Amino acid sequence: MTEQPRWIAGVDIxxxxxxxxxxxxxxxxxxxxxxxxxxxxxxxxxxxxxxxDMLRSAVGEVGWGTVAGVGVGCPGPVDRGAGVVLETPNLGWRNVPLRDLIAEATGLPVTLDNDANCAAYGEWWQGAGRGAERLIGLTLGTGIGGGIVLGGEIYHGASDAAGEVGHMSVDFDGRLCACGSRGCVEAYASGPGIAARAVEGLGGAAGSGLAEIARNGSGRVTARRVCEEAAAGDAYAVRILAETGRILAVAVANLINLFNPDVIVIAGGVTAAGDHLFGPLRDEVRRRAFPSAIGACRVVPAQLPDTAGMIGAAGVFKGVVYDGV
Amino acid sequence: MTEQPRWIAGVDIxxxxxxxxxxxxxxxxxxxxxxxxxxxxxxxxxxxxxxxDMLRSAVGEVGWGTVAGVGVGCPGPVDRGAGVVLETPNLGWRNVPLRDLIAEATGLPVTLDNDANCAAYGEWWQGAGRGAERLIGLTLGTGIGGGIVLGGEIYHGASDAAGEVGHMSVDFDGRLCACGSRGCVEAYASGPGIAARAVEGLGGAAGSGLAEIARNGSGRVTARRVCEEAAAGDAYAVRILAETGRILAVAVANLINLFNPDVIVIAGGVTAAGDHLFGPLRDEVRRRAFPSAIGACRVVPAQLPDTAGMIGAAGVFKGVVYDGV
Known part of the structure; x- marks a missing residue:
């Protein structure tokens, strides 16, 4: 390795x-x-x-001596100390010693962290929350992932389980969540949550393109279709996104009242909805959180939608091995 | 002052x-x-x-030269840097330069922080959460105050507004809160929230001592009366406390999923209800939070109900002036 490494490999699973x-x-x-x-x-x-294989190919392109190591972000929970992925509902993994498997195969040092933590850290290091003292990141996808960055470090909690923003209940008798609780914001504002709410309301959505999709069998009603129809001016789809924004806002306002952060970064496909989502979200946050805390906090879309995870994973490696980015 | 001060005055307003x-x-x-x-x-x-006057009397008792200074905890929000109490709904204060007023009158150095922060810090320094790396304190009273202690320091957030646990909404279309939002846990589980829910349900509470109190005008239905009737075996009062525990649990589970703390300390008069409150609370937390995070977190009653505020305020003084307790 050269004296000053030029690259860190980032892996986003x-x-x-x-x-x-x-x-x-x-x-x-x-x-x-x-x-x-x-x-x-x-x-x-x-x-x-x-x-x-992907790592070997990428590292080979720049030269092995220039790469300091590998940061890996994986759906969690993970045991960072042991480098083990404990359980991933979406992947079906259990107790996979991912860090050592990759380290042995590549000969490079490897760190492991949760994917949502890495995405938040990427946005803090290089993206929409660059350098913020207190950042919370939400990633809206199949679930809702969360990451908390305080003082330039990921806040992991007592057992690496902190930051489960998606499983904040905002409606204690509300929708059943995959986690077993009720009213988790993930049950409303994840991709499947948005799609489910859109389908449930179709009876009152005559004339909507979404009702047409459901009726003629041309496809499934998905969060992406809701965003596309809203962009095309479909009033029902716009209403679904506004409701999504308002429910997300309850979680965001709770985060503002608890953490009084400098920035909340929201990532994920549905952020493409832009003002259809962020307008109602910001209005509702103003109705719910304390003014002095709202005034201190930007609520912004992510800047690194495709690369925050790998950049953050590389940043985690640098933070662990080089004592901070 | 002697070389090694022996006392710090704590003030709990x-x-x-x-x-x-x-x-x-x-x-x-x-x-x-x-x-x-x-x-x-x-x-x-x-x-x-x-x-x-109280400070002069107390300090006079031990000797002025032995007291390092004064820590003050006051209902917030406060501007710690300026030493100013910005606004206190319960006291009706606005922009009171409390730190300098007390410093000028006593000749002692003074620090100022929020009362709920001080109570949490007192329980961290000397009470139920002694030395925990990550502690969250809740105080159930006229409102619900919250304080967050991370790494031995109060977590204040970007504008000294962090830790408003009472204004976490757990029911987005729920009870109207004094803060203007809906479904805040304070609207259900503060003293007035408990009393209001008890009164609302009296129609179905024939035979309850609380119904008797309301009917014969012998007093008001208060949270304290609910606790007393429950202790005497009143089934309706027990039900109100169980419901209180379950709703508090939603907030506690959210805190566990977000902060993955080592301990959550619950203070306030209603904790005298003991298992009538903590039994349903712990059961519901287990239904809602992630097992690994639950396993890492004790949920316990406060150990310093009357003195956590003054002890914590003194600890804040020591932390600021002597760089840590």
Whole structure:
């Protein structure tokens, strides 16, 4: 290895896609980016082998001596100390010693953290919350992931389980969540949550493009379709997104009242809805949180939708091995 | 002043009572404790003058040279840097330069922080959460105050507004809260919230002592009366407390999922209800939060119900002036 490493490899393991890239040691746009479908049903050994192939290919492009190591972000919970992925509902993994598997196969040092933590850290290091003293990141996808960055470090809690923003209940007798609780914001504002609410209301949505999709069988009503129909001016889809924004706002206002953060960064496909989502969200936050805390906090869309995870994972590696980014 | 000060004065300003005591420099049971009714309607100058009298009397008892200074906890929000109480709904104060008023009158250095922060810090320094790396304190009273202690320091947030646990909404279309939002846990589980829910359900509470109180005009239905009737075996009162525990549990589970803390300390008169409150609370937390985070977190009643505020205020002084307790 050269005296001053030039790159850190970042690995972002998602339920749908695997992403690998080489992040400049002091931050910046990743190079040698590789992306593949995850295909979790082939089991962890297969997925790990492909991650190793992607890493070898990417690192080979810049030269092995220039890469300090590998940061990996994986759906959690993870045991960071042991480098083990404890359980991933979306991947079906249990107790996978991911850190050591990748380290042995590549000969590089490896760190492991939760994917939502890495995404939040990426936005803090290089994105929409750059350098904020207190940042909370939400990623709206199949679930709602959360990450908390305080004083430049991911806040992990007592057992690496902190930041489960998606499982904040905002309606104690509300919708049943996959986690077993009721009223979790994830049950309303994740992709499947948005789609379920849209389908449930179709009886009162005559004339909506979403009702048409459901009626003629041309496709499934998904959060993406809700966003597309809203962008095309469909009043029912706009209403679903406004309701999504208002419910998200309850969680955001709770976070503002608890953490009094400098910035809340919201990532995920549904942020493409723009003002259809963020307008009602900001209005409702103003109705709910304390003015002095609202005044201190920006609520913004993510700036690194595809790369925050790998950049953050690389940042975690740098933080652990080099004592901070 | 001697080389090694022996005491720090702690001042706890409540809507009902003023409390002053001298806390041993390295922690312990306060001495020379003074308590008076607050009588906020006489205005801040009158209250401050009596606090100063109480301080002079207490400090005189141990000798002026042995007291390092004064820590003050006051209902917030406060501007710690300026030492100003910005606004206190319960006291009717606005922009009171409390720190300098007390410093000028006593000649002692003074620090100021929010009362709920001080109570949480007192329980962390000397009480039920002694030395925990991550502690959250809730005080159930006229409102629900909250304080967060991370790494031995009060977590204040970007504008000294963090820790408003009472204004976490757990029911987005729920009970209207004094803060203007809906479904805040304070609207259900503060003293007035408990009393209001008890009164609302009296129609179905034939035979309850609470119904009797309401009917014969012998007194008001208060949270204290609910606790007393429950202790005497009144089934309706027991039900109200169980419901209180379950709703509190939603907030506690949210805190566990977000902060993954080592301990949550619950203070306030209603904790006297014991298992009538904590039994349903713990059961419901287990239904809602993630097992690994539950396993890492004790949920316990406060150990310093009357003195946590003054001890914590003194601890804040020590932390600020001596760089940590």
């Amino acid at each position: 998602g339920g749908t896609n695997l992403r690998v890239g080489l992040v400049p040691f002091d931050g910046g746009v990743p190079v040698a980016v590789r992306q593949e479908r995850t295909i979790p049903e082939r089991g962890p050994a297969h997925v790990v082998a492909r991650i190793v | 409540g809507g009902t009572n003023l409390r002053v005591g001298l806390v041993p420099f390295d922690g312990g049971v306060p001495v020379a404790v003074r308590q008076e009714r607050t009588i906020p309607e006489r205005g801040p100058a009158h209250v401050v003058a009596r606090i100063v």
